[in-house]
Amino acid sequence: MGTMAFGRSGASTAGWTRRRARFAGTAHWLLVPALAFTLALVVFPFGYTFWLSLNDYQFGHSARFNFGENYAALLHDAVFWQGLGTTFFLYFLSLALQLVLGTYVGLLLNRRLYGQTLARTILMSPFMMPSVVIGMMWLVILDPSLGAANYILGLLGLPPSQWLASPGLVVPVIALIDTWQWTPFVALIIVGGLQALPIEPFEAAFIDGATRWQAFRYVTLPMLRPTLLTAAILRSVDLLRFFDIIYITTQGGPGNASTTLNIYAYRRGFEFFDIGYASAIMIALMALVAIVVLALMRLRRSL
Amino acid sequence: MSLGPFTRERSQLGIYVQYAVVCLFILAPILWMVEASFKAPTAVTAYPPHLLFSPTLENYATLFETTPFGQYALNSLIVAGGSTLLGLLLGVPAAFAVSYEAITWPATLTLAARMAPGTLFLLPWYILFTALGLVGSHTVLVITHTVITMPLILWVMLPYFDGLPRDILEAARIDGCSPFHMFWRIAVPLVKPGIVVATILAFVFSWNYFLFALVLSGFDSKTLIVAAFNFVGEGATNWGALMAAAVLIALPPLALSLLVQRWLVSGLTAGAVKG
Numbered sequence: 187m188g189t190m191a192f193g194r195s196g197a198s199t200a201g202w203t204r205r206r207a208r209f210a211g212t213a214h215w216l217l218v219p220a221l222a223f224t225l226a227l228v229v230f231p232f233g234y235t236f237w238l239s240l241n242d243y244q245f246g247h248s249a250r251f252n253f254g255e256n257y258a259a260l261l262h263d264a265v266f267w268q269g270l271g272t273t274f275f276l277y278f279l280s281l282a283l284q285l286v287l288g289t290y291v292g293l294l295l296n297r298r299l300y301g302q303t304l305a306r307t308i309l310m311s312p313f314m315m316p317s318v319v320i321g322m323m324w325l326v327i328l329d330p331s332l333g334a335a336n337y338i339l340g341l342l343g344l345p346p347s348q349w350l351a352s353p354g355l356v357v358p359v360i361a362l363i364d365t366w367q368w369t370p371f372v373a374l375i376i377v378g379g380l381q382a383l384p385i386e387p388f389e390a391a392f393i394d395g396a397t398r399w400q401a402f403r404y405v406t407l408p409m410l411r412p413t414l415l416t417a418a419i420l421r422s423v424d425l426l427r428f429f430d431i432i433y434i435t436t437q438g439g440p441g442n443a444s445t446t447l448n449i450y451a452y453r454r455g456f457e458f459f460d461i462g463y464a465s466a467i468m469i470a471l472m473a474l475v476a477i478v479v480l481a482l483m484r485l486r487r488s489l
Numbered sequence: 490m491s492l493g494p495f496t497r498e499r500s501q502l503g504i505y506v507q508y509a510v511v512c513l514f515i516l517a518p519i520l521w522m523v524e525a526s527f528k529a530p531t532a533v534t535a536y537p538p539h540l541l542f543s544p545t546l547e548n549y550a551t552l553f554e555t556t557p558f559g560q561y562a563l564n565s566l567i568v569a570g571g572s573t574l575l576g577l578l579l580g581v582p583a584a585f586a587v588s589y590e591a592i593t594w595p596a597t598l599t600l601a602a603r604m605a606p607g608t609l610f611l612l613p614w615y616i617l618f619t620a621l622g623l624v625g626s627h628t629v630l631v632i633t634h635t636v637i638t639m640p641l642i643l644w645v646m647l648p649y650f651d652g653l654p655r656d657i658l659e660a661a662r663i664d665g666c667s668p669f670h671m672f673w674r675i676a677v678p679l680v681k682p683g684i685v686v687a688t689i690l691a692f693v694f695s696w697n698y699f700l701f702a703l704v705l706s707g708f709d710s711k712t713l714i715v716a717a718f719n720f721v722g723e724g725a726t727n728w729g730a731l732m733a734a735a736v737l738i739a740l741p742p743l744a745l746s747l748l749v750q751r752w753l754v755s756g757l758t759a760g761a762v763k764g
Contacts, residue, residue, distance in 0.1 A: 213668035220583035231613035316697035427606035
């Protein structure tokens with residue numbers, strides 16, 4: 187990098203002085219590389235995808251502008267609506283489980299106990315592991331014929347399950363896998379929130395004779411709302427565009443049972459090379475994520 | 490609250506039991522995977538599963554004999570290392586500028602990039618990089634993974650730059666210090682701890698990332714993550730080797746996260762908290 191010359195002390199050439207005069211008082215230009223990169227790799231592709239979504243374009247054929255036909259076709263596409271339903275089912279189920287369990291684990295972690303560091307180390311392992319590893323691990327554990335999960339069900343006197351191979355169960359099972367992976371993350375966010383709360387309202391509540399539950403319900407929970415919303419925003423972004431674990435374990439199957447919008451868009455684009463239509467699904471998904479996240483951010487600001 | 494010493498002790502015990510149950514739930518699948526990776530091939534698929542067995546390194550040996558595992562690991566290292574380096578070169582100066590000039594929109598822009606579904610960029614990238622003849626190269630993976638690392642680094646660095654005493658920077662500016670000099674000679678040495686955290690987090694995120702390499706990697710640039718995904722498709726029969734691969738792939742990110750454990754949550758929530 188030629189800019190390294192800036193750091194050398196004692197340089198007093200004419201070029202050096204000129205450059206210094208030009209840039210004095212502004213650090214804006216330090217943004218230029220990052221912005222140029224973002225423009226080329228994010229903004230331009232986003233616009234390009236939007237343009238593609240207005241075209242009938244199969245890979246290898248030439249593109250034909252068809253205005254909003256792809257979007258109109260979405261409205262009559264049963265797989266799209268099913269995908270939207272699957273996306274929302276997975277989203278609400280996982281988010282509810284993770285917020286409730288995360289609050290519970292967060293409250294546990296907030297106590298002064300021995301072994302905190304160890305517990306935190308254990309808690310961060312699931313969400314720092316690659317999704318591919320999580321997928322492989324659960325594929326083996328949930329294998330319908332030889333997996334450990336069915337063995338445990340047998341020990342409990344329950345009939346074996348098809349788990350990820352069952353059209354009816356696959357989405358809840360994926361929600362459980364995601365809950366296993368991300369509840370600890372939510373819990374750690376919530377501990378952070380709990381530790382920032384003032385002590386006085388609790389003292390007042392206990393002096394007034396509140397039970398533990400009442401103190402939690404009427405003091406902790408309302409004060410924790412911004413933290414819960416922060417966790418919800420972060421999880422919403424990931425859950426609405428859910429891809430990795432599904433693609434690794436089921437590729438959207440059995441049938442289309444676990445085909446979320448993101449999986450559907452990917453398959454239309456990269457398995458069927460139906461690029462215009464896939465782009466329309468992606469734009470719709472992007473709009474969905476943006477609407478949910480902006481609504482949650484607004485809600486948090488209004489608290 | 491007048492909880493007698495006995496009740497107090499018992500409730501403490503109850504808390505420890507709940508603690509243990511939570512940790513067990515999280516650890517059990519991971520331990521199962523590690524255990525399976527050390528089982529002999531016949532023992533892995535034994536039903537009912539064996540809890541006691543004589544550990545063997547057979548699966549790890551198989552993995553290295555039957556697949557170019559070392560090559561995949563090297564690819565992952567190049568891609569994660571390269572995208573972390575590029576992310577630092579772009580993201581750290583940008584974070585300084587955003588903090589010093591108090592302009593938020595560039596940071597918001599990169600955050601939007603982090604929130605968009607990755608598939609959204611993939612089609613244009615695929616078309617573009619195919620035209621450039623870059624699909625399948627390490628370069629394309631380093632560049633695209635930087636879309637993940639750069640915003641992460643920028644947002645992790647922001648609070649560190651915001652925490653710098655303004656006086657020092659102003660004094661330097663009045664003395665005629667150029668913005669780059671101010672950034673490189675004064676700010677960067679003071680935020681070294683932040684750079685370490687950002688570097689480690691970026692490396693882990695890039696190492697773990699699946700989608701971009703799934704589409705854009707080629708025979709010579711396949712990362713461990715994509716190779717592992719292919720193992721699943723090819724032969725779910727050899728569970729032992731599969732689990733051995735899973736363990737080896739998970740080790741670097743887990744070991745690195747231990748180093749930055751204290752800053753992990755603030756790093757991962759960076760951006761979402763300020764809104």
